[in-house]
Amino acid sequence: MVRTASKSSKSLGEQAYSMLRHEIISGVYAPEQPLRLAQLQERSGIGFSPLREALTRLTAEGLVTSESMRGFRVAPLSLDDLRDTMETRIFVETEALRRSIERGDDDWEARIVSSLHALGRQNERSHPDDPDSLAALEDRHRDFHVALISASGSRRLEQIVDNLYLGSVRYRMPSLSNLSSTPARDLMNEHGAIADAALARDASRAVELLTAHYRLTADLLSLAHSDRMARSADGAGRWALRTPPSAEP
Amino acid sequence: MVRTASKSSKSLGEQAYSMLRHEIISGVYAPEQPLRLAQLQERSGIGFSPLREALTRLTAEGLVTSESMRGFRVAPLSLDDLRDTMETRIFVETEALRRSIERGDDDWEARIVSSLHALGRQNERSHPDDPDSLAALEDRHRDFHVALISASGSRRLEQIVDNLYLGSVRYRMPSLSNLSSTPARDLMNEHGAIADAALARDASRAVELLTAHYRLTADLLSLAHSDRMARSADGAGRWALRTPPSAEP
DNA sequence: GAATGACAAATTTTCGAAAATCTGTTGATT
DNA sequence: AATCAACAGATTTTCGAAAATTTGTCATTC
Structure with a gap:
């Protein structure tokens, strides 16, 4: 159909x-x-x-x-899995970031700069009501984080990062529209600061910022998620966004 | 057939x-x-x-x-991948081990003791010429390492460990017969020492021993692997162990 | 009334053939 | 000799129906 x-x-x-x-x-x-x-x-x-x-x-x-x-x-989905996933991301990605800062060459720096730029542009362009633009924004977001750790020198580490990203993105998507418009959070600034620290080869600062970035994300998503759980407890607002083809018994 | x-x-x-x-x-x-x-x-x-x-x-x-x-x-298979896989295992498993030593309860200790015991028994029983017994030995070996980190509290970390184990076991199998009979290495002693340190809640010693254990494994496997590569360069000794169903052009 | 068993409907899983795609060869053309 | 098209054979991919399995229903029994 x-x-x-x-x-x-x-x-x-x-x-x-x-x-x-x-x-x-x-x-x-x-x-x-x-x-x-x-x-x-x-x-x-x-x-x-x-x-x-x-x-x-x-x-x-x-x-x-x-x-x-x-x-x-x-x-x-569960709160426990969300927390576990985000903490594991922090553990793995900070290591990959450290190694990248250690080993990164000119190309690595270029990838960071360009993916950050693309993320910024898509951020201006995106509108909370347009699912396609949100998906594109999510892709740019992912590209940026991939670029950051793309000089780690470990294929395995990069695969793990990718898999953990996949595990966490489901928690983000439904509330992306809320998040990106939350005045309390300036995502572009957070990203810019991380990029700056990485490019300045300031490993401990970059790691600190990245950790804070993920912890904050985890907290906000936890909130959004428990809200959803609470709301879906009463029958009214079901979770599925489109075409709930046949309600479960 | x-x-x-x-x-x-x-x-x-x-x-x-x-x-x-x-x-x-x-x-x-x-x-x-x-x-x-x-x-x-x-x-x-x-x-x-x-x-x-x-x-x-x-x-x-x-x-x-x-x-x-x-x-x-x-x-x-490649030497690079072998090294990458083993170093990543060290990175992830030492963290999981630290957390397990921190959080482990009586059941965790029991799992370690019992899987170490089973590993020892299978080790006595195994014969290098019997593929089934070697497979069983490999399973006990895996069980032991899984038990060590089974109190990490992170499902994600455990999944990653499992996946990395899968990535490394291929390098081990073909040379297991050599390894287990190498007098230079007393695997049961290494395992016993790791278990002792873990049960004594001596995290830094346990991590040190586990790291050494994997580094030594990585080195020995590297040797075995480059030997194989060298041998398979001349046409004589092909790699496949059984039934090379139709030779590649 | 609860438990049981038999039967029907719904669903997953598997098979074998047909369709689509790739690979290698032959022969014609430049 | 090199290039190319067309073709045949091998291989993967896909389809649709048949087989196997689970789920739900309803009468029967205790």
Whole structure:
């Protein structure tokens, strides 16, 4: 029913993967909601095999859970997991940042400057009501953090960072519109300060700023998340943003 | 052709997954060797769909690589990756160990004692010529290291440890027979010392011992690995241990 | 009324063939 | 000789139906 709308060069499996990944991240499906193959096929026009492949991959990445003969569900969210994820990010990314500051060359500096610039531009351009622009903003945000640690010299560390980012972005998306407009927080300033410290090769300051940045994010997201939990306790405001295809019993 | 030989309660996809995982880890297939569906179907009697699912999952876990319309291959091995993986293990596991020593309760201590004991028993029982006993030894070894950090309080950290273990075990397997019989190394003593320090809540000593343990492992594996690379350069001793089903051009 | 079992519906999982894509070869052309 | 197109064979990817499994219902029994 809903068009797939993607590049034709990728296999259907890849298309299904990016589609589902995007939909889960942006909260189209509620946590723990079953992902039924017939339903997904209906929605996307993609057959069982590619859908299954995508779901298997998402399961391995932690966005989806599966039980042996009972199919797939959107992975749950919890305050504990949010905290754990953010603290682990701090632990891993500060190390990667230290190493990058130690080893970074001109290209690394250039990547930081340019990704920070792109983030700023998208930030001006983005509007809280436009989901596409928010997704783009999220991508720029990710690019910046990737750039910061891109001279760590450890492929493994970078993979871990990427995976942890994926684990945390789900908590951010639904409240991004709130956050970016919160006057109490000037994200661009925080990012700029981190970039400055990194470029000045001031490792301890950069690490300090990055840690504060993530701790603050964690706290704000915790707040937003417990709000949501509270609200979804009464039946009124359900979580799913679009097309809750069939309410759960 | 080759019997599947597994519990019937699991889906074929799961069976295919554990089978392939085991075969790749134990070096049945050479790194970079293409894994052709027809071939795997022949070998296992399992259909395309479950095999594909298993390969997708293994790809997400880093044991297999895939290119869009060219199928799957066994992931490559390299000295750089070995070093990176081991250093990252040190970084992550020492932190997890510190936290476990801080937070561990009676159950944690019991898990350490019992897994160390099981490791010792399997070590006596194992014979270098029996692949099954070596696989069992490897499992006990893993259990012990998992037990050490099992009180870290961070699910994410534990997942990362598990994934890194998977990344490193491939380097160990083929040379396990050499290693365990090397007189220069008394693995059981190393493990015992680590366990003692952990149980005595001596964090810095435990971390020091664990680091030395992994560094030594990394060095020995590096040696074994460059030996293999050198030997496989001339055509004679190919890498694959069993059934190189059809030589690559 | 609770528990049990049998049956029907819904869903996942698997298979085998068809479609799409890649690889290598042959032969014609420049 | 090098380049290229067309073709055949091999391989991956996808589809749709069949098989296996779980879930829900309803009558029967205790």
